Amino acid sequence: MNWKNQRRILAVHEQLHRIEMGRLSRLERRARELKEEETRIVECLDGNRKLIALFPEVVLQRLKANIRQQQELRTEVDRQTNVTLEQAKRVKQAERLVADAEMERDKAMELEALREVIEHYATPRDFSAP
Template identity: 65%
Template sequence: MNWKSRRRILAVHEHLHKIEIGRLSKLERAARDLKEEEARIVGYLDGNREMIAMFPDIVLERLKSNIRRQQDMLKEVERQTDLTLEQARRVKQAERLVDNAEQAREQALELEALREILEHHSHMTDLSAR
């Protein structure tokens, strides 16, 4: 695989990593929103005892639903975190491949330049020997 191919692979992995970071950020925002909703529900419970007396099942069910969604969201955030970290590892691996390819390319160029110098010097030595 040549240097340009490895650079393209690195670019793809970097792009995928940005997508995973965006997904993780979106999930974290949704988790914070659920936590805030839970705080509002609890606030309603603390602040309006008459309303609680009228609708205990509704308020309790909404609180339970929120807690279940938070648990599901935490699992999803953990899963997305793992995906994001895995993509970050792929980016690092692709970066190493690109670095290795660049080093190999530079070494090949240096060897070619050295060959040319040696050939030129050898040719000049042959001419002077005549």
């Protein structure tokens, strides 16, 4: 019964790990999008001097907001990376527990089979029958 419980625990940890990996992937994608937006803003500033004259405050505010969001997202990505790594460790631990439980189950089954063989051959036989 223990190995079945360990298998269930492993399945739960694997599912949680997939969820955390998905979260991390979404955060990393958002970080790339923000970096690309920053690059586009800077390229726009570099390439179009008229735009700078028309919308300097708006562009500057957006650039500052983008940089602030990137910093916040970096912190969140780091946190999510740590959570994901911790969940991966739990999956590995659960896998080891399952393997150990299965090994114990197999040993118990082998011992039971051996006990049955010994009992079979240890039982006195009636050889007087025709």
